[in-house]
Amino acid sequence: MREVPKILAAAAVLLASAACAGKKPAAGASKASPGASAEPHAHAKLEPRSGSQVEGSADFVERDGKVTLTLSVSGLTPGEHAFHLHEKGDCSAPDATSAGGHWNPTAEGHGKWGTHPFHRGDVANLVADGSGHATLTFTTDLWSIGGDPTRDLVGHALVVHAKPDDFTTQPTGNAGGRVACGVIRK
Ligand code: CU
Ligand code: ZN
Numbered sequence: 001m002r003e004v005p006k007i008l009a010a011a012a013v014l015l016a017s018a019a020c021a022g023k024k025p026a027a028g029a030s031k032a033s034p035g036a037s038a039e040p041h042a043h044a045k046l047e048p049r050s051g052s053q054v055e056g057s058a059d060f061v062e063r064d065g066k067v068t069l070t071l072s073v074s075g076l077t078p079g080e081h082a083f084h085l086h087e088k089g090d091c092s093a094p095d096a097t098s099a100g101g102h103w104n105p106t107a108e109g110h111g112k113w114g115t116h117p118f119h120r121g122d123v124a125n126l127v128a129d130g131s132g133h134a135t136l137t138f139t140t141d142l143w144s145i146g147g148d149p150t151r152d153l154v155g156h157a158l159v160v161h162a163k164p165d166d167f168t169t170q171p172t173g174n175a176g177g178r179v180a181c182g183v184i185r186k
Contacts, residue, residue: 012067030161034147039061040062042059042060043057043059043083044183046182047091047182048075049094049095049178049179049181050095050096051163052075052180056071056072056160056180057072058182061145062160066139066141067139067145068137068139069139070135070136071134071137071138072134072135075132076134076160077162078129078130079164080131080133081125081127081128081134081161081163081164082164082173083124083154083161084123084137085121085159085184086099086102086105086121086156086159087101087121088100089098089142089155089156091182093109095178097178098176101172102122103120103155104119104171105120105150109171111168119171120142122173123136123138123164124138125164126160132136139181145186157184158182158184159181163176
């Protein structure tokens with residue numbers, strides 16, 4: 001757990017201050033720079049599902065027409081794990097099936113990012129180290145925070161799976177159970 005990153009701490013602070021709703025308390029205003037506050041951002045707090053102890057944090061920031069995802073997950077079994085953006089921003093089910101299928105605004109088949117067909121929620125497999133921790137940074141101009149519904153990731157869910165995505169099996173990648181889920185909120 002010594003590696004649990006600043007991102008988690010930052011997310012906790014944001015949650016504690018209810019800043020995720022978009023309005024920061026006046027007390028914190030002096031810290032924000034004009035440039036940083038102008039960049040659209042969103043995040044998802046990943047909570048355990050399917051009896052796992054997997055948790056984590058996903059942060060999204062949009063800059064110059066590109067969105068960068070910074071993802072940090074702990075409590076995984078070592079090795080590869082699929083994650084996807086799923087259609088419904090609903091993680092309420094104990095097995096996260098409430099999040100529906102993969103986010104697929106362009107009505108393509110499931111696959112591997114960058115090689116059509118692929119869902120806009122098909123990114124890559126996470127690789128967890130021996131302590132069950134995985135991080136990933138990913139940037140794309142096919143996502144946005146707000147705006148065009150074929151690109152806007154807000155209101156969808158980020159789901160981490162028990163197994164790797166094979167990038168072939170339709171429409172799921174045969175990635176197994178859903179071990180963590182978080183709704184992407186502005
Ligand atoms: Cu998935
Ligand atoms: Zn997919």
